[in-house]
Amino acid sequence: MNFTIEKQLKHKSIRKFQNKEVEKETLDTLFQVANRTASSIAMQSYSMIRITDKDMKKKLSEICKQDYIKDFPEIVIFIVDVYRNARISEEKGEDLPHKKDMDRFFQGFTDGVLASQNMVNAIESLDMGTVYLGSILNDPQAIVDLLELPRLTFPIVGLGFGYPDQEPTLKPRMDVSLKLFENKYKKQDNYLESIKEYDKEMKQYYDLRNEDKPLDEFSKQVVAVLEIKNEKRSKLLNVVKSQGFNLKIED
Template sequence: MNETINMQLNHRTIREFDNRAVEDEVLEELFEVFNRAPSSTGLQQCSIIRVTDQKIKDEIMKVSTQKYLAKCPELLIFIVDIYRNSRIAIENGFKDNSYRDMDRFFQGFTDALVGAQNMVNAIESLGLGAVYFGSILNDYDRICEILKLPELTFPVVGLGFGYPMQNPQIKPKMPVNLKIFENKYKVFDNYMDSIKGYDDEMTNYYDTRDEGRRSDCFSKQVVKKFEDIVIKRKDVLKSIAKQGFNVE
């Protein structure tokens, strides 16, 4: 097995970091990795906000509610960025407003996620650790306000990284036969039967990781996540529209 695949198969989310700054030359290298990521139609419709102001980190943490976000040595917010190309088009005399459509939005959204994972692979290859923060989307409008995002931009995901202070267990994943199909989507007769072994594995994982304080299984997590509705996240289309995109 080659080194890259071995590293990816041993991926761990890191939530505790050493109080050590990530060197400038490392950051420059990582930003170049982001810049070289594949891009939908080649238009490069995403950007990064690097958050270095602790007060701004603290405000983002309030949205996230994950306290360790404020302690990450590096915090990046990946955003859809159609604003840049809209300005380029306008300055070239473009009169239409097709850059506001949802196709452009999803191109930028995809670019941001691809760029983020490209960076995570590079981060881990350098011996650093990383954690994604989907929780920054608990309040889309507030994140736009905190980061002073102009129209035609939108937050996608946060990424914290630095030198790890922990080496957690590898979290079990669902068997690939439930995720990878050939030629057409496969529907299983009974999903609870199909994931029974995985449910047991996840229960054991939490028992071991949390020293018996938590006993959980994947199927129960699915129900809990569907029950735990974040009201502001339900109104995502309204927030996207506020940022100038045509959602209809």
């Protein structure tokens, strides 16, 4: 097994970092790695916003409802960015209606996700730690306002990283057989039976966010998560639409 795969198989989310800056040369390299990521039809319809202002980090932590974010050495927000190519076409004298369609939106969304994962792989190869911030979508409009995002852009995911100041144990994952199928989707006759061993494993895992109590069984976590109703997240498409994208939803 090579070095890269070893690192990927040991991936852990890190939420506490040393009070140590990431060197400029290292940052430049990481952003070049993101920049070289595969992109749908080479349109590169995403951008990255590095958050360095302390007040903005604090506001971001409030939106995400995760106080520790304000102390992260580095935060990068990946966004759908169709605005740039729309402007290029407009400056070429074209006002093309398809620039707003959902195909362009999902191209940018996918490009940004791929770039973020590429960057994570590079960061971890340098013995630094990372954590994804899906919580930026707790209030997408607040993120749009905070980052002053123009039309035809939309936040995708945040990434915090730096030199780790904690060593969490490896979090269990369900068996790959429940996620890997051949030729067609495979339904399980009884999912609770299929994840029985995984439920037991999860009960023995202690998350560093609550070191005194092991996590519940995965099946209980599923129910707990699906019980949560976040009005703002459930209306994400309204913000996508207000950012100028044409949803074209048909009844």
